[in-house]
Amino acid sequence: MTYMRELYQQVILDHNRSPRNFRELEDANRRACGDNPLCGDKITVYAKVENDVIEDVAFQGTGCAISQASASLMTAAVKGKTVEEAEKLFRAFHAMVAGGADGQEGEADTEKLGKLVAFGGVKEFPARVKCANLPWHTLHAALSEVDAPVSTE
Amino acid sequence: MTTTVGHAAAGAFVKRKFDPETVRTDFPILARRMRGKPLVYIDNAATSQKPRQVIEAVRRYYESLNANVHRGVYQLSEDATAAYEWGRAQVAQYLNVPSPAEIVLVRSTTEAINLVAASYGRGHVGEGDEVLISAMEHHSNIVPWQMLCEEQGARLRVIPMNERGELILDELPRLLTDRTRIVAVTHVSNSLGTINPVKEIIAAAHEWGIPVLIDGAQAAPHGPIDVVELDCDFYAVSGHKMFGPTGIGALFGKRSLLEAMPPYQGGGEMIRTVTFEHTTFASVPARFEAGTPNIAGTAGLGAAVDYLQKLDWDAIAEHEQDLLTYAESKLSEVPGLRIIGTAERKISVVSFVMDGVHAHDIGSVADQEGVAIRTGHHCTQPVMDFYNVPATARASFAFYNTRDDVDSLIGALGQVRKVFGL
Ligand SMILES: Cc1ncc(COP(=O)(O)O)c(C=O)c1O
Numbered sequence: 001m002t003y004m005r006e007l008y009q010q011v012i013l014d015h016n017r018s019p020r021n022f023r024e025l026e027d028a029n030r031r032a033c034g035d036n037p038l039c040g041d042k043i044t045v046y047a048k049v050e051n052d053v054i055e056d057v058a059f060q061g062t063g064c065a066i067s068q069a070s071a072s073l074m075t076a077a078v079k080g081k082t083v084e085e086a087e088k089l090f091r092a093f094h095a096m097v098a099g100g101a102d103g104q105e106g107e108a109d110t111e112k113l114g115k116l117v118a119f120g121g122v123k124e125f126p127a128r129v130k131c132a133n134l135p136w137h138t139l140h141a142a143l144s145e146v147d148a149p150v151s152t153e
Numbered sequence: 154m155t156t157t158v159g160h161a162a163a164g165a166f167v168k169r170k171f172d173p174e175t176v177r178t179d180f181p182i183l184a185r186r187m188r189g190k191p192l193v194y195i196d197n198a199a200t201s202q203k204p205r206q207v208i209e210a211v212r213r214y215y216e217s218l219n220a221n222v223h224r225g226v227y228q229l230s231e232d233a234t235a236a237y238e239w240g241r242a243q244v245a246q247y248l249n250v251p252s253p254a255e256i257v258l259v260r261s262t263t264e265a266i267n268l269v270a271a272s273y274g275r276g277h278v279g280e281g282d283e284v285l286i287s288a289m290e291h292h293s294n295i296v297p298w299q300m301l302c303e304e305q306g307a308r309l310r311v312i313p314m315n316e317r318g319e320l321i322l323d324e325l326p327r328l329l330t331d332r333t334r335i336v337a338v339t340h341v342s343n344s345l346g347t348i349n350p351v352k353e354i355i356a357a358a359h360e361w362g363i364p365v366l367i368d369g370a371q372a373a374p375h376g377p378i379d380v381v382e383l384d385c386d387f388y389a390v391s392g393h394k395m396f397g398p399t400g401i402g403a404l405f406g407k408r409s410l411l412e413a414m415p416p417y418q419g420g421g422e423m424i425r426t427v428t429f430e431h432t433t434f435a436s437v438p439a440r441f442e443a444g445t446p447n448i449a450g451t452a453g454l455g456a457a458v459d460y461l462q463k464l465d466w467d468a469i470a471e472h473e474q475d476l477l478t479y480a481e482s483k484l485s486e487v488p489g490l491r492i493i494g495t496a497e498r499k500i501s502v503v504s505f506v507m508d509g510v511h512a513h514d515i516g517s518v519a520d521q522e523g524v525a526i527r528t529g530h531h532c533t534q535p536v537m538d539f540y541n542v543p544a545t546a547r548a549s550f551a552f553y554n555t556r557d558d559v560d561s562l563i564g565a566l567g568q569v570r571k572v573f574g575l
Contacts, residue, residue: 003521004517004518004521004568004572005572007517008514008572008573013572013573013574017509037530038529039511039512039513039528039529039543039544040512040529040530040537040543040544041513041543042543062511062543063511063513063543064511064512064513064514065510065511065514065573066513066514068511125517127517128513128517131513
C-alpha cells in the first residue's frame with residue numbers, strides 16, 4: 001500500500017481527477033497525436049508557439065491516471081517556457097522516470113523538475129514508464145512539427 | 154453435452170477425481186511468491202501455466218531424444234521423429250480428429266489462421282468475394298483476413314453482436330451470400346468469455362457450401378474438442394494456452410481441403426523432389442511444415458494433452474462455472490464496477506471496468522497484491538470500441554484456480570478504491 005502511494009502520489013491523483021489545460025487549443029500552431037496501443041491511452045497535444053516561446057499549451061485524450069496526470073502537469077510546467085527549455089525538461093523528466101533503465105542515466109534534476117518530481121516513483125514500475133512519457137513524446141513531436149502520430153510501441 | 158464448451162467426452166481414460174487443490178501441486182509456478190505474497194495467477198486467457206509433466210517432457214526430449222526428424226537413418230533420429238509424431242497424434246485425439254495427418258503443427262493459433270488465409274484464401278477468395286468473421290474476433294482472426302481481402306480486392310464482413318456480447322445469428326442469412334468464400338469465427342471470446350454457437354454457424358455456412366474456420370485458442374483450455382461433431386473445416390489452437398509450451402500450436406484441416414491447398418512456406422521437409430526447374434511437394438501434413446519443426450514443443454504439447462485427458466472434465470466444467478458465478482457475484486458488489494460481456498453461455502473469463510479508474514491502474518495496484526490480471530484491449534480493439542471503453546481489466550480462470558483467488562482479486566480491488574479515494 002505504501003509502495004502504491006509512491007506511484008500514485010497525491011499530486012498525481014489530483015491532476016488525474018481534475019486535469020489542467022484539458023481542452024482543444026483553438027489558435028494552436030503546433031499539434032500532435034500520440035497513443036500507447038498496449039493500454040489504449042490516446043492523447044492530442046496542442047501548443048501555440050511564438051518566437052520560440054510556448055505561449056499556450058493544452059491537451060485532450062483518455063488514459064490511465066499516470067498518463068493523464070503527466071499530461072496535465074506537463075502543460076503546467078512548460079507554459080511560458082522556450083522550446084529549448086521544454087526539451088531540456090523532457091530530458092530531465094525522462095531521466096527520472098526511466099531511472100537509467102534504458103541506459104539513459106542522467107541526473108534527475110529535482111530542482112528543475114519542480115512538481116514533476118511526483119513521478120519519481122514511476123521508475124519502480126517499468127511497465128508504467130511509457131504512460132508517464134507519452135504526453136512528453138507527443139509534445140516533442142508537436143514542437144518538432146513531426147507529422148506522423150507518436151506511438152510508444 | 155457434458156462440458157461448457159460442448160466438448161467431446163474424453164473417452165476411456167482412467168480419471169483422477171478432480172480437486173483443484175491437488176492439481177495445483179502439479180504446477181510448480183503456482184507456489185511462487187510475488188511481491189511478498191502468494192502468486193494469484195488469473196491471466197490464463199493470455200497464457201496458461203505448465204504442469205510438471207510438460208516441463209519434464211521437454212527436458213526428457215532434450216536429455217535423451219534430440220535429433221532432427223524424418224531425416225536420419227539412425228536410432229536417435231527415429232526416436233525424435235517418434236516423439237514428434239506422438240505429439241501430433243495426441244493433439245489429434247484431443248480434438249477428436251480422425252487421422253493425425255489432418256493435424257498441421259504450427260507455431261500458434263496466429264500462424265494456423267495465417268496459413269489458411271494465405272493458402273486456402275489466396276486460392277479461393279477473389280475480387281468481389283467476401284470473407285465473414287465476427288464482431289468479437291481476436292486480432293489474429295481479423296488481420297490475416299483483412300490482408301487477404303486487401304490483396305485480392307475482396308470484402309471483409311462481420312457478424313454483429315448484441316450488448317451482452319452474443320453474436321446475432323439472425324443476421325446470418327443476410328451475411329452468408331453467394332460471394333462468401335470462407336467463414337472464420339472464434340469458439341470462445343478471449344475478452345468477453347462468450348461461448349459462441351459455432352455448430353449452428355457451421356451448419357448455416359455449410360448449407361451454402363462455405364467452409365468454416367474455428368479459432369479454438371480459448372476453447373481448448375477448457376476441455377477436449379470434437380471437430381467431427383462440430384463438422385468444422387479448420388480448427389486452430391495454441392499449445393501455450395492449453396497448458397503446453399509456447400511456440401507450438403496446431404491446425405486441424407479436413408483432409409480433402411488440405412490436400413487441395415498449395416504450400417504456405419517453402420523449404421526443407423515439405424518437398425518430394427526438388428530440381429532447379431521444378432519442385433513437387435510432399436503430401437499433407439508435411440507440405441505445410443517447412444523446415445525443422447518445434448520438436449521439443451510438440452513433445453511438450455503431447456504431454457499437456459496426455460495430462461488433460463486424464464482429468465475429469467465434467468467436474469472441471471462445474472468447478473469453472475462455480476468460479477465464474479462466484480467471481481461475477483462478488484465483482485458486482487464492488488461499487489462502480491461494470492462487467493463487460495454478460496452472455497448467457499460463458500467460459501470462466503470476466504472483463505470489467507471501474508468508474509473513475511483506468512484498467513491499467515487497476516492492473517498495477519492488483520500486481521502489488523500479487524494478483525496477475527490482464528488489462529488493456531486484449532487484442533480485440535473492435536470489442537473495446539463496441540462497448541466504448543478504452544480498455545478493460547480481465548480475470549480469466551483455469552481449472553487450478555480457486556475461490557480464494559477470486560477473494561484475492563476482490564481484496565485487490567478494495568485497495569484500488571482506497572488508493573484512488575473512491
Ligand atoms: C481467441 C484468440 N485467438 C487467437 C489468439 C492468438 O493466439 P496466439 O498468440 O497463441 O497465436 C488468442 C490469444 O490471445 C486468442 O485469445
